[in-house]
Amino acid sequence: MEQPDYTIEEAAKAKGFLRIAGVDEVGRGPLAGPVTAAAVILDVCQIPEGLNDSKKLTAKKRDAVEVQILEKTEWAVAHATVEEIDEHNILRASHLAMERAVAALDPAPDYLLIDGNLIPRGLDLPSEAVVKGDGKSLSIAAASILAKQARDRLMVELAQQFPGYGWEKNAGYPSKQHRDALQTLGVTPHHRRSFKPVHNMLYQARNVAS
Template sequence: MTQPDYSLEAAALAQGHLRIAGVDEVGRGPLAGPVTAAAVVLDGAAIPEGLDDSKKLSLKKRAALEGLILSSAQTAIAHATVEEIDSLNILRASHLAMERAVAALDPAPDYLLIDGNLIPKGLVLPCEAVVKGDAKSLSIAAASIIAKLERDRIMVDLAQQFPGYGWEKNAGYPSKQHREALVQLGVTPHHRRSFKPVHNILYQE
């Protein structure tokens, strides 16, 4: 299993770039909640040990790494709302969240490593798309950790307001409990109406 490393960042530094940000998003698949993106500029001299794709890490490990990332790197987090997801589509909304996260970095980066195979059209900085970037780039891995923990916290908060859907455990993804609750309890303001399971309940014959 491959581990992310600093080679993509090192290549950008060798080209004369000084501030390389890794950018990742989380929350494309859920039926509810925002999509969240993070941008992280690591300090090459103080990279936290154990950075990896957030999906491969335990909650305890993610939380420990979050503290190390926040204390040693420059980070920014941004979101696209459920309304934006429904009006734009999930891909464009996830790109919008990425664009907002990059814009929130101050000072601004001068090179971007973007997780995925597409570069958001609103980004004008030099950048490269990295397929499975959270498993290849330490900066993108750090961004995946920051974005996931932030979005999970949002869903835990929303679960207090709308109990029964299991968002504190499923983060809005279509688990069995979530799908059953949709039928029994109905659609909340935080559900993505453009997503088929939600749309079908709203517009069933």
């Protein structure tokens, strides 16, 4: 199984860059909640033990690695709101969250490793897009963990305000419980109205009302 390592970061350092941040986002697919991004600068002498792509770690391991990331790295987490997702689109909103996470690092990084195949247009630093970067770069893997942990906790909080949708378990993704609750409980302020299942429900409701 492929494991992320520090090879890409070392190549950037060989070009003279010193503060290299890995950037990743989570939450493009859910029907509800924000999209969340994180930016992480690793100290090569203090790489958290067990660091890997967040999707390859159990919840218990993510919790343990997250504690180390928060203690041993420079990091920032940021969000783009449901309103921004609906106003722009999910890709642009995810890039806004990435831009905000990078901007929150102080001092600023001098090189970025961006998960995916696109570099957000609002980033004016030297950058490199890394497809499936959370499985290749330790810095991006660390960002993937922080972003997921932060968003999952936020969805647990929202689940307490809007029970029945199962957000504490499905994090806003379209599980059966979530889809069934949309039919029985309706659309909340935290649902993405531009996403087809939610949009279709609202369209049908308007037609019935008229």
